[in-house]
Amino acid sequence: MNDILLKVLDLLRGLYKLMGVNYPQLRAIVSIKLTMDNRRQVISYRKKENKEPANTFLMTMFFYALFGGFIALGLYGVSSFMLAMVVFFSYIMVMVAMTLITDFSSILLDTSDNTIILPRPVDSRTLFIARTTHIFLYLSQITIGLSAFPALVVLLKYGFVMLLLFIVATTLAVITAVFITNAFYLLILQYASEERLKNVINYFQIVMAVAIMGGYQLMPRIAGRLNLEDYVFEFKWWSFLAPPVWMAGALETWHLKTTDAAHLILTVFAITLPVLGFYVVNKYLAPAFTRKLGVMGVETKTTEAKSTKAGWGMRIAPLITRNRLEQAAFELISRVVGRDRKIKLKVYPSFGYILVFGFIFMFRDQGGFTNAWHNLPDTQSYLFLIYLSFMILQVALYEIPYSDDFKASWIYFSSPLETPGDILAGTVKALFVRLFLPGYMVISLVIGVVWGWKVLGDIVFGLLNNLLMLLILVLINRRYLPLSVAPNARNQAGSFIRGLIVLILAGALGLTHYLLAKSPALLMAAIPVQALVVYWLFNLYRKTGWRQLTL
Amino acid sequence: MNPAVIITQNLSKSFKTKVLSDINLTIQAGEIVGYIGPNGAGKSTTIKILTGIIPDFDGEATVLGFDIRKEPLxxxxxxxxxxxxxxxxxxxxxxxYLHFIGQLYKLERTEIEKKGKELLNLFELGNYMESRMTTFSKGMRQKVLLIAGMIHNPSLLFLDEPLSGLDANAVILVKEILTQLKRSGKTIFYSSHIMDVVEKISDRIVIINKGEMIANGTFEELNSQAHRGSLEKIFTELTGNQQHVSAAGQFINILESK
Known part of the structure; x- marks a missing residue:
């Protein structure tokens, strides 16, 4: 497949030369990066390393085409041409920007190019355009996949000319998304250090993950309330600031054969601004980016280390851990979950998901927000909220064995650890205290405000039930030392059965709470029993020996 | 005297603090210059400026007759x-990897293939030519890096810790290669922490400390000033780090204390 992409690239040789790029060097760089992309994907799925992948490209296309199919169904159903197109272009641009930020941040900011390519006779423009081309080729897979079915709908509904215009507009939308993302990176790089940029990107990724999940959950509900049959798209002043509206407007100009001012302005914007953006990237941003890249890795060495003052987690560590080993694991994991960007990216979105799910659950089928809020104290929705924050623990427990620095786990094997149970116990305590408790406390506060303190017993019982679920999860699942497994060595064998058992037990615990909630006295009486079971299970987990570990 | 291939005048660089201060160097063609200094002294920054990786710096630097700021390519x-x-x-x-690097220097594919295979064989990597480098040891990677850095037959070489991770045989081979490269007229700018190698192969030694050049001369010249007998001892004296014996004693005392 790479050969075909490179052949396409060869057709643009003239254009590249016009841009002042050394084409043979660009081709060499793009070719090698595409090869590495393929191999990177394969390493994470399969173990046979020296075999060249054949179908990853087609698989990727297939999945994107599937997503595109849903969009196409939407396009077919919506009568407003403008609305349908705005939704499509927004979707394409968000997907492209997301891919750039999630998949390509590491590639765009990869400092290994500093020592491998920068010392070679490659000028900064060629290097930057090669990187951008690499990204474009990758994005073209997504775009072609996503737009295949929508393009078919456009062809059937609006004809061949509109299809051609649709393809041009989609390309311009992708260019605009790349330009905006690159400009965003450069702007931050101009004023912040590499580390700060990575942090900003990290939090941006977390927010986007929540926004996308929230969007998927909330959009259909909102769309259900709108009358899409008779929807008329109205131009507001801010419509002219949104790139998806430019593209949709340009297509509608042809569709309606109109020449009114609004449509003409949008058409001019759609054609000129992406081209202008591309020119600005090539002329000004490219050299600045490469210059900045050159000092990456050097600069950070001299910046001052971040404050490492002991937080509240460190101060309470000696109080809630039983011995030095457990305390050491507690402190290590507390620090890592607060600092490791990969773990934060995986775990922190759960906090946002809780908000989204909580919101949806509290206000479902109630006929309006105010009405739902008014009726809320009469419902038992708080039972759902109590167990919502377990989602954080589930993700954190799944992620904590994996680390890019997995080789550092030699320390567990070279130090005189009699049993690894204390390390596991410290890890679980850290995750519970640092990640679960803050979320649970906020939720308890909300429950207290809405339902009153009559549900205090439920909050305590729920806390212990969450702890029980956590212990069941860690006792049944494979046991790994924290941060000791390579991220691409995830072992899923047997996890389905284990997952099923955990699900059944968790369901039973939830049902118990639901039944006991009807009788507060019984609920209060059950709390000490529950505490004893937690204590017993935790001690059982603490006794984990080397043989019970998956190494 | 051979023509100068590297000339720097008041070469300085600051990030948030100053990391290089007024480095003035003149290196003649055919010389092996050992560039040494403690961690964070500014060795790698100097090399990155002279190789065109860091384009923003103060002062002047000319490499092989070209102003590095104006004509880095x-x-x-x-x-x-x-x-x-x-x-x-x-x-x-x-x-x-070698194909890729060779292409960036516009070498012909056949030339890269031939040279690459021969050089990999020479470094005992012949059996690993078709294996991905993910599984390579540090020493094996270093061998590939050495080949990649020289495959285009450069006239001036910048080596930053080139012996790192190499096995004993490879170290001997690289030292011999450097000596023979010098004989064939190449210039070598050699940065390392391994003092005895620097002492043995360098025509001239430059020591920097905290971004400043504190010594520049042949081993004999440096020794005649310091009378220490070995580069290691000269280095510790000049970089003001002579307390090794007492520091080692303190280290053990701390370990043994309760």
Missing amino acids: EVKRRIGYIPENAALYETLTPLE
Whole structure:
């Protein structure tokens, strides 16, 4: 497949030369990066390393085409041409920007190019355009996949000319998304250090993950309330600031054969601004980016280390851990979950998901927000909220064995650890205290405000039930030392059965709470029993020996 | 006297603090210059400026007759650079990697193939030519880096810790290669922490400390000033770090204390 992409690239040789790029060097760089992309994907799925992948490209296309199919169904159903197109272009641009930020941040900011390519006779423009081309080729897979079915709908509904215009507009939308993302990176790089940029990107990724999940959950509900049959798209002043509206407007100009001012302005914007953006990237941003890249890795060495003052987690560590080993694991994991960007990216979105799910659950089928809020104290929705924050623990427990620095786990094997149970116990305590408790406390506060303190017993019982679920999860699942497994060595064998058992037990615990909630006295009486079971299970987990570990 | 291939005048660089201060160097063609200093002294920064990786700096620097600030590509075409950290694209095989690097220097594919295979064989990597470098040891990667840095036959070589991770045989081979390269008229700018190697192969030794050049001369010249007998001792005296014996004693005392 790479050969075909490179052949396409060869057709643009003239254009590249016009841009002042050394084409043979660009081709060499793009070719090698595409090869590495393929191999990177394969390493994470399969173990046979020296075999060249054949179908990853087609698989990727297939999945994107599937997503595109849903969009196409939407396009077919919506009568407003403008609305349908705005939704499509927004979707394409968000997907492209997301891919750039999630998949390509590491590639765009990869400092290994500093020592491998920068010392070679490659000028900064060629290097930057090669990187951008690499990204474009990758994005073209997504775009072609996503737009295949929508393009078919456009062809059937609006004809061949509109299809051609649709393809041009989609390309311009992708260019605009790349330009905006690159400009965003450069702007931050101009004023912040590499580390700060990575942090900003990290939090941006977390927010986007929540926004996308929230969007998927909330959009259909909102769309259900709108009358899409008779929807008329109205131009507001801010419509002219949104790139998806430019593209949709340009297509509608042809569709309606109109020449009114609004449509003409949008058409001019759609054609000129992406081209202008591309020119600005090539002329000004490219050299600045490469210059900045050159000092990456050097600069950070001299910046001052971040404050490492002991937080509240460190101060309470000696109080809630039983011995030095457990305390050491507690402190290590507390620090890592607060600092490791990969773990934060995986775990922190759960906090946002809780908000989204909580919101949806509290206000479902109630006929309006105010009405739902008014009726809320009469419902038992708080039972759902109590167990919502377990989602954080589930993700954190799944992620904590994996680390890019997995080789550092030699320390567990070279130090005189009699049993690894204390390390596991410290890890679980850290995750519970640092990640679960803050979320649970906020939720308890909300429950207290809405339902009153009559549900205090439920909050305590729920806390212990969450702890029980956590212990069941860690006792049944494979046991790994924290941060000791390579991220691409995830072992899923047997996890389905284990997952099923955990699900059944968790369901039973939830049902118990639901039944006991009807009788507060019984609920209060059950709390000490529950505490004893937690204590017993935790001690059982603490006794984990080397043989019970998956190494 | 041979023509100068590297000339720097008041070469300085600051990030948030000053990391290089007024470095004035003149290096003649055919010289092996050992560039040494403690961690954080500014060795790698100097090399990154002279190889065109860091374009913003103060002062002047000319490499092989070209102003590095104005004509970095002309310099890069003629120099070889072997970086300190063994950074290479690990998912490639050594031969694929060398092909890629060769293409950036506009070498013919046949030439890269021939040279690459011969050099990999010479470094006992012949059996691993088609294996991806993800599984390579540090020493194996370093060998690939050495080949990649020299495959275009540069006239000036910048080596940043080139012996890092190499086995004893490879170290002997590299030292011999450097000596013979010098004989064939190449210039070598050699940065390392391994003092006895620097002492043995260098025509001239430059010591920097905290971004400033504190010594520049042949081993004999430096020794005649310090009368210490070995480069290691001269180095510790000049960099003001002579308390090793007492520091070692303190280390053990701390370990043994309760």
